[in-house]
Amino acid sequence: xxxxxxxxxxxxxxxxxxxxxxxxxxxxxxxxxxxxxxxxxxxxxxxxxxxxxxxxxxxxxxxxxxxxxxxxxxxxxxxxxxxxxxxxxxxxxxxxxxxxxxxxxxxxxxxxxxxxxxxxxxxxxxxxxxxx
Numbered sequence: 001x002x003x004x005x006x007x008x009x010x011x012x013x014x015x016x017x018x019x020x021x022x023x024x025x026x027x028x029x030x031x032x033x034x035x036x037x038x039x040x041x042x043x044x045x046x047x048x049x050x051x052x053x054x055x056x057x058x059x060x061x062x063x064x065x066x067x068x069x070x071x072x073x074x075x076x077x078x079x080x081x082x083x084x085x086x087x088x089x090x091x092x093x094x095x096x097x098x099x100x101x102x103x104x105x106x107x108x109x110x111x112x113x114x115x116x117x118x119x120x121x122x123x124x125x126x127x128x129x130x131x132x
Contacts (some may be wrong), residue, residue, distance in 0.1 A: 004095065008087040012080060016056075019047040020073065020081050023057060028070045038120050056080055 006014040022033045034044040048071065051057045056077035062068040073081065092109075096102030 004091055005088050008091045009084040012084050016047055016051055017084055023071050024073055024081055
Protein backbone atom coordinates (compact mmCIF):
# COMPACT_ATOMS: atom_id res chain seq x y z
CA UNK A 1 0.00 0.00 0.00
CA UNK A 2 2.79 2.44 0.88
CA UNK A 3 4.39 1.88 -2.55
CA UNK A 4 1.12 2.71 -4.29
CA UNK A 5 0.67 5.84 -2.20
CA UNK A 6 4.26 6.95 -2.60
CA UNK A 7 4.05 6.53 -6.36
CA UNK A 8 0.94 8.67 -6.46
CA UNK A 9 3.05 11.81 -6.43
CA UNK A 10 6.26 12.71 -8.17
CA UNK A 11 6.16 15.98 -6.20
CA UNK A 12 6.42 14.63 -2.66
CA UNK A 13 7.84 11.47 -1.14
CA UNK A 14 5.86 9.60 1.50
CA UNK A 15 8.05 10.74 4.42
CA UNK A 16 7.62 14.38 3.46
CA UNK A 17 3.91 13.83 2.93
CA UNK A 18 3.60 12.41 6.44
CA UNK A 19 5.40 15.42 7.95
CA UNK A 20 3.27 17.91 5.97
CA UNK A 21 0.13 16.06 6.99
CA UNK A 22 1.09 16.04 10.67
CA UNK A 23 1.79 19.78 10.60
CA UNK A 24 -1.51 20.41 8.82
CA UNK A 25 -3.24 18.38 11.56
CA UNK A 26 -1.96 20.75 14.22
CA UNK A 27 1.42 19.38 15.28
CA UNK A 28 3.38 22.62 15.17
CA UNK A 29 6.63 21.46 16.74
CA UNK A 30 9.10 19.02 15.24
CA UNK A 31 9.23 17.04 18.49
CA UNK A 32 5.46 16.47 18.36
CA UNK A 33 5.65 15.51 14.69
CA UNK A 34 8.38 12.99 15.54
CA UNK A 35 6.32 11.53 18.39
CA UNK A 36 3.13 11.34 16.34
CA UNK A 37 4.84 9.67 13.41
CA UNK A 38 7.06 7.45 15.60
CA UNK A 39 10.14 8.86 13.88
CA UNK A 40 13.44 10.02 15.27
CA UNK A 41 14.00 13.73 15.67
CA UNK A 42 16.92 13.76 13.20
CA UNK A 43 14.65 12.23 10.53
CA UNK A 44 11.97 14.84 11.14
CA UNK A 45 14.53 17.66 11.27
CA UNK A 46 15.90 16.60 7.91
CA UNK A 47 12.40 16.50 6.40
CA UNK A 48 11.54 19.88 7.93
CA UNK A 49 14.72 21.41 6.50
CA UNK A 50 13.96 20.03 3.04
CA UNK A 51 10.33 21.18 3.16
CA UNK A 52 11.38 24.66 4.32
CA UNK A 53 13.86 24.93 1.46
CA UNK A 54 11.08 24.01 -0.97
CA UNK A 55 8.85 26.70 0.50
CA UNK A 56 6.22 24.23 1.70
CA UNK A 57 6.51 24.95 5.41
CA UNK A 58 7.83 27.80 7.48
CA UNK A 59 9.34 28.04 10.91
CA UNK A 60 8.59 30.84 13.31
CA UNK A 61 9.95 31.46 16.77
CA UNK A 62 8.01 30.51 19.87
CA UNK A 63 7.64 33.32 22.38
CA UNK A 64 9.39 32.48 25.62
CA UNK A 65 11.38 29.55 24.18
CA UNK A 66 14.42 30.50 22.13
CA UNK A 67 15.13 26.87 21.17
CA UNK A 68 11.67 26.05 19.88
CA UNK A 69 10.19 26.75 16.48
CA UNK A 70 6.58 26.56 15.41
CA UNK A 71 5.92 24.89 12.06
CA UNK A 72 3.15 25.78 9.65
CA UNK A 73 2.29 25.09 6.04
CA UNK A 74 2.72 27.83 3.49
CA UNK A 75 0.10 28.36 0.79
CA UNK A 76 2.29 26.31 -1.53
CA UNK A 77 2.47 23.59 1.14
CA UNK A 78 -1.30 23.54 1.53
CA UNK A 79 -1.76 23.33 -2.24
CA UNK A 80 0.83 20.55 -2.52
CA UNK A 81 -0.79 18.56 0.28
CA UNK A 82 -4.20 18.95 -1.35
CA UNK A 83 -2.91 17.76 -4.75
CA UNK A 84 -1.05 14.79 -3.29
CA UNK A 85 -3.98 13.70 -1.13
CA UNK A 86 -6.38 13.96 -4.07
CA UNK A 87 -4.13 11.71 -6.13
CA UNK A 88 -3.76 9.25 -3.23
CA UNK A 89 -7.55 9.06 -2.90
CA UNK A 90 -7.88 8.55 -6.64
CA UNK A 91 -5.41 5.67 -6.56
CA UNK A 92 -7.06 4.10 -3.51
CA UNK A 93 -10.43 4.34 -5.24
CA UNK A 94 -9.01 2.56 -8.30
CA UNK A 95 -7.58 -0.21 -6.11
CA UNK A 96 -10.77 -0.57 -4.10
CA UNK A 97 -12.74 -0.93 -7.30
CA UNK A 98 -10.73 -4.12 -7.92
CA UNK A 99 -11.78 -5.68 -4.60
CA UNK A 100 -15.02 -7.52 -3.81
CA UNK A 101 -16.11 -4.78 -1.39
CA UNK A 102 -14.27 -1.50 -1.88
CA UNK A 103 -16.40 0.32 0.70
CA UNK A 104 -15.39 -2.23 3.34
CA UNK A 105 -11.72 -1.78 2.45
CA UNK A 106 -12.06 1.99 2.96
CA UNK A 107 -13.89 1.48 6.26
CA UNK A 108 -11.16 -0.89 7.45
CA UNK A 109 -8.48 1.64 6.55
CA UNK A 110 -10.41 4.32 8.46
CA UNK A 111 -10.44 2.05 11.53
CA UNK A 112 -6.70 1.49 11.26
CA UNK A 113 -5.82 5.16 11.74
CA UNK A 114 -7.10 5.46 15.32
CA UNK A 115 -5.84 1.94 16.12
CA UNK A 116 -2.32 2.90 15.05
CA UNK A 117 -2.49 6.17 17.00
CA UNK A 118 -3.57 4.26 20.12
CA UNK A 119 -0.79 1.70 19.73
CA UNK A 120 1.81 4.46 19.36
CA UNK A 121 0.39 6.30 22.38
CA UNK A 122 0.65 3.12 24.47
CA UNK A 123 4.28 2.67 23.52
CA UNK A 124 5.25 6.33 24.03
CA UNK A 125 2.76 7.94 26.41
CA UNK A 126 5.15 10.51 27.90
CA UNK A 127 6.58 11.46 24.50
CA UNK A 128 3.20 12.31 23.02
CA UNK A 129 1.81 13.96 26.14
CA UNK A 130 4.80 16.24 26.63
CA UNK A 131 5.76 16.75 23.00
CA UNK A 132 9.27 15.39 23.58
